[in-house]
Amino acid sequence: MERFYTFFFVAGLGCFGIAFLLSMVFPWMSLNEYHGMDYQTLEQLAATPSAEFVELQQSYPVRFEEVYPGGVTSENYAKALQLGRDLYIGQACFHCHSQFVRVVSNEQQRWGPPSEAYEYMNALNQPHLWGTRRVGPDVARLKGRHTNDWHIAHFINPKNVVPYSVMPAYAYYFDADGTPHEEGFALIAYLQWLGTTYNPTH
Amino acid sequence: MAHAVAPPLPSDGKPLVSYTIIRMHLIAAVVCMLISMTAGFLYSLQFLGYYPFPDSELFSPGHIRLFHTNMAAYGWLVNGFTAVAYYVIPRLTGYRVLGEKLAHLIFWVWQLILVLTLVGFCLNKAQAIEWGETPTGFRPGTFEMNYVPIDLLIVVGAVLLIFQFFTPLFKARDQKFYVTLWYFTSGFIWLALTYLMGNIIPEWVLPGAAGAAVTGLFIHDLVGLYVTPMGWGLMYFFVPMILRKPIWSHSLSVIGFWALAFFYPLGGVHHFLISPIPDYVEFGAISTTIAIEVVVTTVVVNFFMTLRGKWSALYTNMGIRWFYAGAVFYFLTCFQCAFQVTWTFQKVIHFTDWVVGHAHMIMFGTFSFWLYGSIDWLWPRIVKREWYSTALKSWHFWLSTIGITVMFLTLTMSGLIVGFMQKGLNPWSDMITSSYPFWIVRTFSGGMFIVGLMCGMYNMWMTARSTKEYDEEAHYIALDAK
Numbered sequence: 001m002e003r004f005y006t007f008f009f010v011a012g013l014g015c016f017g018i019a020f021l022l023s024m025v026f027p028w029m030s031l032n033e034y035h036g037m038d039y040q041t042l043e044q045l046a047a048t049p050s051a052e053f054v055e056l057q058q059s060y061p062v063r064f065e066e067v068y069p070g071g072v073t074s075e076n077y078a079k080a081l082q083l084g085r086d087l088y089i090g091q092a093c094f095h096c097h098s099q100f101v102r103v104v105s106n107e108q109q110r111w112g113p114p115s116e117a118y119e120y121m122n123a124l125n126q127p128h129l130w131g132t133r134r135v136g137p138d139v140a141r142l143k144g145r146h147t148n149d150w151h152i153a154h155f156i157n158p159k160n161v162v163p164y165s166v167m168p169a170y171a172y173y174f175d176a177d178g179t180p181h182e183e184g185f186a187l188i189a190y191l192q193w194l195g196t197t198y199n200p201t202h
Numbered sequence: 203m204a205h206a207v208a209p210p211l212p213s214d215g216k217p218l219v220s221y222t223i224i225r226m227h228l229i230a231a232v233v234c235m236l237i238s239m240t241a242g243f244l245y246s247l248q249f250l251g252y253y254p255f256p257d258s259e260l261f262s263p264g265h266i267r268l269f270h271t272n273m274a275a276y277g278w279l280v281n282g283f284t285a286v287a288y289y290v291i292p293r294l295t296g297y298r299v300l301g302e303k304l305a306h307l308i309f310w311v312w313q314l315i316l317v318l319t320l321v322g323f324c325l326n327k328a329q330a331i332e333w334g335e336t337p338t339g340f341r342p343g344t345f346e347m348n349y350v351p352i353d354l355l356i357v358v359g360a361v362l363l364i365f366q367f368f369t370p371l372f373k374a375r376d377q378k379f380y381v382t383l384w385y386f387t388s389g390f391i392w393l394a395l396t397y398l399m400g401n402i403i404p405e406w407v408l409p410g411a412a413g414a415a416v417t418g419l420f421i422h423d424l425v426g427l428y429v430t431p432m433g434w435g436l437m438y439f440f441v442p443m444i445l446r447k448p449i450w451s452h453s454l455s456v457i458g459f460w461a462l463a464f465f466y467p468l469g470g471v472h473h474f475l476i477s478p479i480p481d482y483v484e485f486g487a488i489s490t491t492i493a494i495e496v497v498v499t500t501v502v503v504n505f506f507m508t509l510r511g512k513w514s515a516l517y518t519n520m521g522i523r524w525f526y527a528g529a530v531f532y533f534l535t536c537f538q539c540a541f542q543v544t545w546t547f548q549k550v551i552h553f554t555d556w557v558v559g560h561a562h563m564i565m566f567g568t569f570s571f572w573l574y575g576s577i578d579w580l581w582p583r584i585v586k587r588e589w590y591s592t593a594l595k596s597w598h599f600w601l602s603t604i605g606i607t608v609m610f611l612t613l614t615m616s617g618l619i620v621g622f623m624q625k626g627l628n629p630w631s632d633m634i635t636s637s638y639p640f641w642i643v644r645t646f647s648g649g650m651f652i653v654g655l656m657c658g659m660y661n662m663w664m665t666a667r668s669t670k671e672y673d674e675e676a677h678y679i680a681l682d683a684k
Contacts, residue, residue, distance in 0.1 A: 002378050002379050002384065003375060003376070003377070003378065003379060004371055004372060004374065004375035004379065004387060005375065007379065007383070007384050007387040007388050008387055008388075008391065010463075011384070011387075011388040011459075011460070011463040012387065012388045012391030012392060012395075013391065013395075015388075015463040015464050015467060016391070016392055016395050016396075016423075016427070016467060018464075018467075018468070019419065019423075019467030019468050019470065020399065020419075020467075022468060022483070022486060023415055023416070023418075023419045023467075023468065023470045023471055023483065023487070024399075024403065024408075024412070024415055024416050024419065026480075026483065027411070027412055027415045027471070027479055027480050027483045028408055028412035028415070030480050030482075031411055031412050031478075031480065037410075039409065082341070085342065086326065086341060086342060087326060089326075089328055089329070089330040089342055090264075090325075090326025090327060090328050091262060091264040091265070091326065092264035092265065092267055092268055092328060092335070093264065094330060094332075095264065095267055095332075096264075098553060100477055100478070102476045102477065102549075102552075103476065104476055104545075104548075104549040105549050105550065105621075105624055105625040106624075106625055106626075106627050107624075109627060110624075110627060115477070115478055116478055117410060117411040117478035117479075119410075119478075120409060120410025120411050120414075120478065121409055121410050122409065122410070123343055123409070125409050125410045125413075126342070126343040126404070126405070126406075126408075126409035126410070126413065127329075127330045127331055127342065127343065127404040127405050127409075127413050127417065128330075128404065128409065128410050128411070128413050128414045128417070129330055130414055130474060130477065132332060132473060132474075132552075132553070132557065133553055133554075133557065133558070134553035134554070134624075135249075136630075137630055162631075164631045164634045164635055165634070166248065166249050166251070166634055168248060168253065168256065168262055168263045168264065169256060169257075170262075171257065172257065172259045
C-alpha cells in the first residue's frame, strides 16, 4: 500500500477532489437554488450613474471633462467603477477593510443590514473582496455614508477627518487643492457604489 | 562506523545529489525571508505612525504588506522546501532528479517570478485573492491583459518542479515509500491543484459567495496541503536521522498522514464563517477542523515519544531544538484552532489581531522553525565547513522563540479586546487607541525575528568562508556527549 500510486491517486487526487466537491460544487449549487441569483455585468451595474458621480462632475467640471470626455455617461461610470476597484485591490485595501456584515456581534447596528449572497453576484465582486481583517471599518454599506468632500479630505490625509486613524494617506491621487486625478475620481465613484446592490425587498 | 548520511553512489559514479543547487535555493530562501521580515516590520510601523515612505505610491503600506506575505510564502518557504526536497528525495529513492540544467532553470524561473511579483505589487497589479496576490496579468475578472501573467509562470514553475521530483519518485514506484515521501508526493500534486483552483475559479468562474468558498479553500489548502506536508516530510526525515533512532510508532504515522489528507482540505470554508456561504458547508468545515486537532495530537505524541531517552539532544543539537520548538508551537496553534473555529469564538475574534497572531505562530513559529532546523543540518554539509559560531546559533534561536511567543501573546490579547469592543458597539476610535500599546510590542517582537535571522545569516556567511573542514564524526561525538 505505501507506494507511489497510492499517494499520487488516493491522497493527491482523491482527497483533493472530495474537498473540491464539498467546498465548491455543493455551495455553488445550493446558492443558485435558494437565491435564484442573476449575474450582473459591469454594464448593467453602471447603467445609471450614481448621484455622487454626478456631484463629482459638478464640483470639478474642468478636470472631470479631461478625464471623462462626454461627462456623466454609463460608459464613463463603468470605467470609473472598474478603475476604482482595480486600485482598491492593487493598494490592498481589502486587507484592512472587510466587505461583509455578519448577523452576530451587533454588526447590524453598526454597519447596516447583514450581507446576503445575491448582493455579490456581479462583475464587481468577481473575485469577491470580503477581506479577513478589520483595522478600519467595514465598507459593504459605504454608499452615501460620507460626502464626496469627506472622502477627498480623508484620502489626502485620513487624520484630517478621523484624528486617531492609522490609514495611509493617498494624497498622490489628488492635487494639492483637492482636485482628484483620474484615480481619485475612480476611487470615490467605487466607494460610493458599495452597497448599491442591496435590495431591502429581495 | 557508517552513518546513514553519505549518499549511496549510483553505478555511474556521479553524485546522487547536487549540492550547488541546494546552496542556491537556501541562499535565495534566507534572502527572501529577510525581505519578507523587513517588509512586515515596515508595515507594522504604519500602525504606530512612523511609516518611512508615507508619500510614495510605489512603496505604499498596502504594497509592503503584500511583499511581506508573498515573500514569506513563495520566496522563503518554496525556496526552502525545494532545497530540502533536492537533498531528501534522491536519498530516499536512490534515484537522481531529472536534470541538473533543469534544476538551474527552475531556480531562475522561480526567482524571476518573485522579482516580477514585487514589481507588479508596486504597480498596483495584485490579484484580489488572499495569499495568492501574485498578479494574474489581467484586470480583475476580465481577460484584458495588463501585466506579465505571473500566475501562469508559477504554474509552469510548479509543473517543472513536478517533473523534476516525480522522476525519482516514479522510478521508485515498486519500493515501499518512507513517510517523508508520502507527504512529498501528495504535497507537490496538491500544490499544483490548489494553485490552479484558487487563482482561476474565483477570478473567472464563480463570483461572490460561491467564489469566496473557493478562496477560503485556497488559503487553507496552500497552508494545509503544501506547507504542512512539506514541513512534516522534513520532520520525519531529519528527526530520526539526527537522533539515530526510528520514529516511535509507524501506525501513528499512518493515521497522521491519512487523516491530514482526508480531513484537512474539508475545512477550507472556515476562513469565512457566519457569512453568506451556506451554513451546512460552514458546519462541515467546523467539524472537520476539530477532527484535525485529534490527529495533530497523535502526530505530536509520536514525535515526543521518539525523543524519549534522547532529551539531551535538545541541548546538544540545534537542529533538534528548532524542530521540537516548532512542534510545540504546532500543537499550540492547532489546539487554538479547534476552539477559534467555532461560531462562539468567531463572533468575537474574527476580523481582529487574534487571527494575525495565529497565522504568525504557525507560519513562523512552526514552519520557519523547521526550515531553520533543516538549514542547521544542511548548511555545514553543503559548504563542507563547520558552523562558525554556536553562540550566534543560540542568539538566532532564542530571539526567534522569545519573539514569536511575545508576538503571539500581544496579538491575541489585542484581538480579544478589540473583538469584545466590536461586539459592545464601542466607537471605532477605542479599537485603534486600545490596540496601540500592543502594536508597539508587536513591532519590537518582529524586530527580534529580524535580528535573529541576521545572526543566522551572518553565521551562514562566515561558515561558508571558514577554513575549518566539516567533520561528520565530531558531529556525532558531540551529539552523544551528554
